[in-house]
Amino acid sequence: MDLPYRPVALGLLALAFSALVWQRAQAGGSHYFPPVSDPVVVEECGSCHLAFPPSMLPASSWKRMMSELKNHFGDDARVDAATATHISDYLMSNAGDTGGRRYSDKLLRGTSTSKAPLRITELERWVGEHREVPAWEWRHKDVRSKANCLACHSGAERGYYDDD
Amino acid sequence: MKSQAGLLLLIAVPAMASASALAAPREDLLAGYAAQAKQDDPGFAGFSAARGEAFHRRSFGRGKVDTPACTSCHADDPRxxxxxxxxxxxxxxxxxxSPSRYADPAKVRKWFGRNCKEVLGRACTAQEKGDWLSFMLSQ
Known part of the structure; x- marks a missing residue:
């Protein structure tokens, strides 16, 4: 049997490429991180700052975060044991190297999970993406904190962190 | 007639009971603070919304640097x-x-616990909590 190898190969290539694009489009590009959907996690992790998407950090980071709530970036953010277990389970199963892997591949590139980084804003990729933001903009009264994603990313609460 | 009155009671009593159950958590909170305040100071003479208002706006500067007062995060105008x-x-x-506020005692405990530490650098006294809450309930 004579197979038309070249057209078939080209066809497959085109198919693979569009599948890749389609997957990206569905995920909203590399700047989409699904927002927290669990009401307990939204309440407990989203009162002082935006409830950061679990896919922005590896599971090791969330584990460490939850074990250090007494000094949570200077605040005592302890919760009762049952709530803590609930939050830990959610964060760790949706983390950037577990359930949320498909959203985090770029953000966590170059991040060592064994180091369990606590600050999203110290991830190599995050720093690179925000290099062009001038110091005065960080100090602006409507920004003030690098944890204030929403100040510049108006879609942050819906999971979109595109360039604005 | 008699059965009608009975029917009315059947409707009215549960309605009253549920209304008081809805209002109770805030009163229970205040009663709890009052009991504690009396224990702390036998001369305790009740809570004052005016004192609570002053407390809300006072700059303590004994906790975290960026939160010297309640109004560092909460608005100066409680509304x-x-x-x-x-x-x-x-x-x-x-x-x-915010009509749903102060209905969950555990939530109130959690936030007084965190915020007093961050603003005053210590736990609030029952007198302070009762005054502040009285101010907020009056607003």
């Missing part, structure tokens, strides 16, 4: 929304503006 250092909007603290 307006506040904002945390990380930019999160906080619903108004006045009951009239």
């Amino acid at each position: 307006a929304a506040g904002k945390t250092p990380a930019g999160k909007i906080i619903d108004p603290v006045a009951l009239s503006a």
